Amino acid sequence: VLHGETNRMIKLRRQMLQDTNIHNMADAEKSDEVGGKRRLAFLDMLLISQLEGGGLTDLEIREEVDTFLFEGHDTTSSAMGFCIYLLSQHENIQQRAYEEAVAMQGREKETMRYLEAVIKETLRIYPSVPSYSRKTQEDLQIGNITVPKGVAISVLAYMVHRDENNYPEPEKFNPDRFLDTDRELHPFAFVAFSAGPRNCIGQKFAMLELKLALSSLLRSYELLPVKDFVPNPLAELVMKSGNGIQIRMRPRK
Ligand code: HEM
Numbered sequence: 102v103l104h105g106e107t108n109r110m111i112k113l114r115r116q117m118l119q120d121t122n123i124h125n126m127a128d129a130e131k132s133d134e135v136g137g138k139r140r141l142a143f144l145d146m147l148l149i150s151q152l153e154g155g156g157l158t159d160l161e162i163r164e165e166v167d168t169f170l171f172e173g174h175d176t177t178s179s180a181m182g183f184c185i186y187l188l189s190q191h192e193n194i195q196q197r198a199y200e201e202a203v204a205m206q207g208r209e210k211e212t213m214r215y216l217e218a219v220i221k222e223t224l225r226i227y228p229s230v231p232s233y234s235r236k237t238q239e240d241l242q243i244g245n246i247t248v249p250k251g252v253a254i255s256v257l258a259y260m261v262h263r264d265e266n267n268y269p270e271p272e273k274f275n276p277d278r279f280l281d282t283d284r285e286l287h288p289f290a291f292v293a294f295s296a297g298p299r300n301c302i303g304q305k306f307a308m309l310e311l312k313l314a315l316s317s318l319l320r321s322y323e324l325l326p327v328k329d330f331v332p333n334p335l336a337e338l339v340m341k342s343g344n345g346i347q348i349r350m351r352p353r354k
Contacts, residue, residue: 107166111159115148125153143169169303175339176229177307181314182346183227184220186332187274188315189324189348194219194276199323202316209312218276220311224293226274228258231336233295258292259336325349 123129129141129149141149147162157165188195201215234255241248248254263271267290268278279286294301301307318324327349332342 103167103171104163107163107170108159111144111148111162111166114144118145118148118152123149123152125149172301173303173307176303177310179227179229179339179341180220180224180307180311182342183332183334183340184223184311184315185318185324185348186330186342186346187223187226188219188319190326191274194274195319195324198315199319202319205316206320209316210309213312213316214280215276216312216315217308218279220308220315221279221291221293222274222276225262225268225278225291226272227332227334227340228262228293229340230293230295230338231259231334231340232257256292256295258295259340261290261292264290321353322350323353325351 118129126141126149129145144162144166147157147165151157151162188198198216198219201213205211205213232255234253237248237250237252237254239250241250262268265271267287289296294304294307325348327347330347332346333344334340335343
């Protein structure tokens, strides 16, 4: 079903490019239809590179689009769900985030120090991608252990984020950890978006999406706890809660 939808989108957009006589990047940059002087949309870039003879097959384009749609959607909605749960359970933290959301209304693209710390702290406790793998390209020395070349290793972000050396009382939801400028965190202490050359390319987009959605929600509703509800995080490809997310909401006056 999903591949069908992606194929449909690709076909429609290709037709649109052809109808507006766009055959290469130069045409596209001149046209208002695909964004004028603004940067090209991702799918347009792939389609135009195909029209220019760039060598991408339809299947390859579909795979790229699927990667962006699904890496981008499920991860962000997982973070959103766990974040509203945590805010519903922590009244004072929610109040600070609410005050910032009111003060920053319309300027969410700018730094929102507190809400950004809230989102990072959510992703620390419930990383949307709880583990990921790499294959060693050469022998790797870690302390007194040698990991041989060609071995698959898993990074358990969920566990990395519970290292007490970096995060005292790791199960406690405390966004101030990410505001505490006196204490330098280890550069790889927070790996919700992975690290290094293959880290998440959607990280900035995801943060912006979460900031916009959460601030608008906080401005309109008070999030209240459901007594005794505790989510059951499942370590699937993308983390979700086995028993859902339960909160109560009250419209703000
Ligand atoms: C809270 C939201 C997100 C989290 C926690 C997250 C996390 C991650 C992680 C951990 C990886 C590395 C996975 C691995 O190496 O196996 C990754 C890769 C990737 N992410 Fe995200 N992601 C998020 C949102 C997004 C969004 C919104 C997009 C696109 C619009 C996106 C696109 C990608 C892509 C294309 C890769 C593969 C990069 C590569 O292999 O070079 N992600 N993400």
